[in-house]
Amino acid sequence: MDFYDVIGTRRSIRSYKSDPIPLPVLERILEATRRSPSASNKQPWRLVVVTDQKIREQIATSGVYGKFILQSPVIIVGVGDPVVAPDRYIIDTSIALEHIVLAATAEGLGSCWVCSFDENVVKELLGIPESMKAIAIIALGYSQKTISIVGILAKIVRPSKKMEELVSYQRFTSDWDGKEYNQ
Ligand SMILES: Cc1cc2nc3c(=O)[nH]c(=O)nc-3n(C[C@H](O)[C@H](O)[C@H](O)COP(=O)(O)O)c2cc1C
Numbered sequence: 144m145d146f147y148d149v150i151g152t153r154r155s156i157r158s159y160k161s162d163p164i165p166l167p168v169l170e171r172i173l174e175a176t177r178r179s180p181s182a183s184n185k186q187p188w189r190l191v192v193v194t195d196q197k198i199r200e201q202i203a204t205s206g207v208y209g210k211f212i213l214q215s216p217v218i219i220v221g222v223g224d225p226v227v228a229p230d231r232y233i234i235d236t237s238i239a240l241e242h243i244v245l246a247a248t249a250e251g252l253g254s255c256w257v258c259s260f261d262e263n264v265v266k267e268l269l270g271i272p273e274s275m276k277a278i279a280i281i282a283l284g285y286s287q288k289t290i291s292i293v294g295i296l297a298k299i300v301r302p303s304k305k306m307e308e309l310v311s312y313q314r315f316t317s318d319w320d321g322k323e324y325n326q
């Protein structure tokens with residue numbers, strides 16, 4: 144899939160088929176993630192891939208807005224290491240997790256970020272060392288609905304902000320008065 148098709152197709156998916164994700168697909172996604180950038184190339188993150196139904200259930204019920212991870216056949220927990228990169232571990236882990244999301248989209252998978260969980264529960268269940276942080280979870284699986292229909296609906300109910308609300312040129316302004324892009 145073309146990169147801009149990946150960007151245009153991606154939506155947060157919260158309803159999954161029970162079909163497993165084939166290992167070669169998962170491995171391609173993880174390889175795309177391994178190559179993500181990090182400050183000073185410290186790579187201060189680890190991923191824990193969880194398929195175990197009972198563990199997913201306990202993680203799902205530890206939060207409010209991530210119940211659908213019960214349904215997704217795979218979840219990937221992003222773990223950051225503040226010892227290795229005290230100022231950048233959250234950014235670096237987040238970049239890695241977004242690589243998962245984009246690679247998963249290219250593979251025809253649905254995904255969703257989840258931050259609604261009890262970190263202590265997740266750390267305990269997965270044996271994450273005390274010094275490390277569970278930053279976020281990515282739910283992965285084949286979408287119940289076709290992504291294009293979900294995409295059309297999502298565009299209606301969840302529009303992105305307008306470009307002029309997000310971007311200004313040369314300096315920070317909230318009063319968009321056109322582009323001033325000089326090369
Ligand atoms: C850091 C982060 C945390 C999120 N946490 C949750 C969550 O706990 N539960 C959930 O259903 N969606 C969560 N989302 C998904 C957002 O709600 C979603 O990305 C946003 O509404 C835009 O929709 P889209 O992803 O379909 O473009 C999270 C997204 C991000 C980036």
